[in-house]
Amino acid sequence: xxxxxxxxxxxxxxxxxxxxxxxxxxxxxxxxxxxxxxxxxxxxxxxxxxxxxxxxxxxxxxxxxxxxxxxxxxxxxxxxxxxxxxxxxxxxxxxxxxxxxxxxxxxxxxxxxxxxxxxxxxxxxxxxxxxxxxxxxxxxxxxxxxxxxxxxxxxxxxxxxxxxxxxxxxxxxxxxxxxxxxxxxxxxxxxxxxxxxxxxxxxxxxxxxxxxxxxxxxxxxxxxxxxxxxxxxxxxxxxxxxxxxxxxxxxxxxxxxxxxxxxxxxxxxxxxxxx
Amino acid sequence: xxxxxxxxxxxxxxxxxxxxxxxxxxxxxxxxxxxxxxxxxxxxxxxxxxxxxxxxxxxxxxxxxxxxxxxxxxxxxxxxxxxxxxxxxxxxxxxxxxxxxxxxxxxxxxxxxxxxxxxxxxxxxxxxxxxxxxxxxxxxxxxxxxxxxxxxxxxxxxxxxxxxxxxxxxxxxxxxxxxxxxxxxxxxxxxxxxxxxxxxxxxxxxxxxxxxxxxxxxxxxxxxxxxxxxxxxxxxxxxxxxxxxxxxxxxxxxxxxxxxxxxxxxxxxxxxxxxxxxxxxxxxxxxxxxxxxxxxxxx
Numbered sequence: 247x248x249x250x251x252x253x254x255x256x257x258x259x260x261x262x263x264x265x266x267x268x269x270x271x272x273x274x275x276x277x278x279x280x281x282x283x284x285x286x287x288x289x290x291x292x293x294x295x296x297x298x299x300x301x302x303x304x305x306x307x308x309x310x311x312x313x314x315x316x317x318x319x320x321x322x323x324x325x326x327x328x329x330x331x332x333x334x335x336x337x338x339x340x341x342x343x344x345x346x347x348x349x350x351x352x353x354x355x356x357x358x359x360x361x362x363x364x365x366x367x368x369x370x371x372x373x374x375x376x377x378x379x380x381x382x383x384x385x386x387x388x389x390x391x392x393x394x395x396x397x398x399x400x401x402x403x404x405x406x407x408x409x410x411x412x413x414x415x416x417x418x419x420x421x422x423x424x425x426x427x428x429x430x431x432x433x434x435x436x437x438x439x440x441x442x443x444x445x446x447x448x449x450x451x452x453x454x455x456x457x458x459x460x461x462x463x464x465x466x467x468x469x470x471x472x473x474x475x476x477x478x479x480x481x482x483x484x485x486x487x488x489x490x491x492x493x494x495x496x497x498x499x500x501x502x503x504x505x506x507x508x509x510x511x512x513x514x515x516x517x518x519x520x521x
Numbered sequence: 522x523x524x525x526x527x528x529x530x531x532x533x534x535x536x537x538x539x540x541x542x543x544x545x546x547x548x549x550x551x552x553x554x555x556x557x558x559x560x561x562x563x564x565x566x567x568x569x570x571x572x573x574x575x576x577x578x579x580x581x582x583x584x585x586x587x588x589x590x591x592x593x594x595x596x597x598x599x600x601x602x603x604x605x606x607x608x609x610x611x612x613x614x615x616x617x618x619x620x621x622x623x624x625x626x627x628x629x630x631x632x633x634x635x636x637x638x639x640x641x642x643x644x645x646x647x648x649x650x651x652x653x654x655x656x657x658x659x660x661x662x663x664x665x666x667x668x669x670x671x672x673x674x675x676x677x678x679x680x681x682x683x684x685x686x687x688x689x690x691x692x693x694x695x696x697x698x699x700x701x702x703x704x705x706x707x708x709x710x711x712x713x714x715x716x717x718x719x720x721x722x723x724x725x726x727x728x729x730x731x732x733x734x735x736x737x738x739x740x741x742x743x744x745x746x747x748x749x750x751x752x753x754x755x756x757x758x759x760x761x762x763x764x765x766x767x768x769x770x771x772x773x774x775x776x777x778x779x780x781x782x783x784x785x786x787x788x789x790x791x792x793x794x795x796x797x798x799x800x801x802x803x804x805x806x807x808x809x810x811x812x813x814x815x816x817x818x819x820x
Binding site for chain 2: 275276277278279280281283284330331332333334335336337338339341342343345346348349350440442443445446447448449450452453456457489490491493494495496497498500501504
C-alpha cells in the first residue's frame with residue numbers, strides 16, 4: 247500500500263487535514279456551530295467552481311470563498327451565536343450560484359473535463375501531487391498553531407460568552423476569527439473529502455470526543471485522534487476495495503467511530519450515569 | 522438545454538412569450554409541479570423557521586440524495602427512494618431531538634447524520650456508474666423531465682401532508698412557540714415534533730424531485746425567513762411564505778426556460794434577493810424611527 251506515491255501523498259495530506267479538522271471540529275461542536283460548518287462546505291463548492299469558470303486555481307477559489315464566507319456568517323449572527331435562518335438563506339443562495347458556475351463551466355469548456363464539479367463536491371484525495379501535499383501540510387499546521395494559540399480564551403468564550411466578555415476577552419473578534427479559521431480548514435478538507443462531506447469530518451470525530459469526555463484538552467486530543475484515524479481507515483478501505491470512493495469511506499469511518507462512542511456512553515449500558 | 526434551440530428566445534411581445542411558455546407539455550408539467558412544490562415548501566418551511574429547525578431541515582433535504590441514488594441503483598422509481606429515505610431521516614432526526622442533550626451535541630449528531638447520508642449517496646452513485654450527468658441532476662434537479670404521472674403523485678402527497686398540517690396547525694404552533702407551556706397544557710409535544718419532521722421529510726422529498734437535493738433548502742427556508750421578517754402573525758405569515766415561494770418558482774422556471782442557465786440559480790437568487798431587500802428594509806425603518814424619535818426628543 248505504501249509503495250504507491252499517490253497513496254503516500256493521500257496519507258500524509260490526510261493526516262494533517264484530519265488533525266486540523268479534529269481540532270477545529272471540537273470547538274465547532276462546543277460552540278454549536280455545526281450548521282455554520284455545513285454552510286461553509288457549500289460555499290467552498292461555489293468558490294471552487296467560480297475559480298474554475300474564471301480559469302483560476304480551484305483551490306485558491308475555495309480558500310477565498312470559505313474564509314470570506316466564514317466572516318460573512320460571523321457578521322450575520324449576533325454576539326452570542328450565529329443566526330441559523332440567515333445562514334441558511336445565505337448558503338442556499340451560494341449553492342444556487344454554484345450551480346450557475348457549474349453550468350457555465352460545463353457548457354463553455356466542453357472540451358475540458360466535466361468532472362471539476364464532482365471533484366470539488368466529493369474530493370479527490372488520490373489525485374494529490376507532491377506540491378499539493380506540501381501546501382496542505384503547511385496550511386494545516388498553520389491552522390492548528392493558530393487554534394492552539396487562542397485555545398484558552400476561545401474555550402472560555404465558548405463556554406460562557408457573557409462572563410468571558412466581562413473578563414475582557416475580545417469575544418466578537420474571537421468568534422469572527424474562529425469562523426475565518428473554520429473557513430481555512432474547510433477549504434483544506436475540501437481537497438480531501440470534498441465540499442459536501444467535510445461536515446462529517448468536522449462533526450463526527452468531535453461529537454464522539456464530546457460524548458467521551460468533558461475535559462477540554464483531552465477532548466481536543468480525542469477529536470484529533472478520531473479524525474486522523476477515520477482518514478486512515480477510510481483510505482485503507484478505499485485502497486483495498488478500489489470500487490469504493492475514498493471520501494465516502496472516510497466519512498463512513500468517522501460516523502462509525504461516532505456511533506461506537508454513542509453506544510459506549512449510552513444510558514442503557516451504564517444505568518448509573520445519566521447524560 | 523436542448524429545447525432552447527427550437528425557438529428564438531425572448532421576443533418583445535410578452536404575450537407571445539407567455540404563449541411560448543405554455544406551448545410545451547414539459548413546461549406545463551414543470552409549472553404545475555413547481556406550483557404544488559412551492560405551496561408545500563412555503564407552508565412547511567414557515568413552521569420549520571418558527572421551530573428553528575433549519576439544520577434538521579437541511580439534513581432532511583440532503584438525505585433525499587442517497588435516497589434517489591439508492592433507488593437508481595436498485596432499479597426502483599426515484600420517488601420510492603426519495604420518500605423512503607426522507608421518512609427514515611425524519612425518524613432518525615426525531616430520535617436525536619428526543620434525547621434532549623445539549624445544543625452542541627445535538628448539532629454534532631445531526632451533522633454526522635447528514636455527512637453519512639451524503640457519503641452513502643456518493644457511494645451509491647459510484648457503484649451505479651451512472652455517469653456524471655445523472656449525479657448533477659440528482660443534486661441540482663431538472664424540471665425538464667417532469668411527467669404527468671409525477672405531477673399526480675406530487676399532488677396526492679401534497680394534499681395529504683398539507684391536510685395533516687391543517688389539522689395540527691394550532692397545537693403545532695403552540696408547541697413551536699413555547700414547548701414547555703404547551704406540554705403543561707396537555708399538548709403532545711414530542712409526537713407533534715415527530716409528525717412535523719415526517720411532513721417536512723415528505724415536503725423535502727417532493728421538492729427535491731424538481732429542484733434537486735441541494736437546492737430544496739432554498740425553497741424551504743428563504744421564502745419562509747422573508748415572511749417571518751415581514752410579519753409575526755401566523756396566518757398572514759404562512760400566506761406570505763407560500764406567495765413568495767410561488768412567485769420565485771414561477772419566475773425562476775420562466776427565466777430558466779428563456780435562458781441557458783439552470784432553474785436552481787434563478788430560484789435561489791430571486792428568493793435570496795428578496796430576503797436581503799426585506800432585511801435591509803427593516804434595518805432602515807428601525808434607523809429612521811430611531812432618528813425620528815431622537816429629533817422629537819430634541820424638539
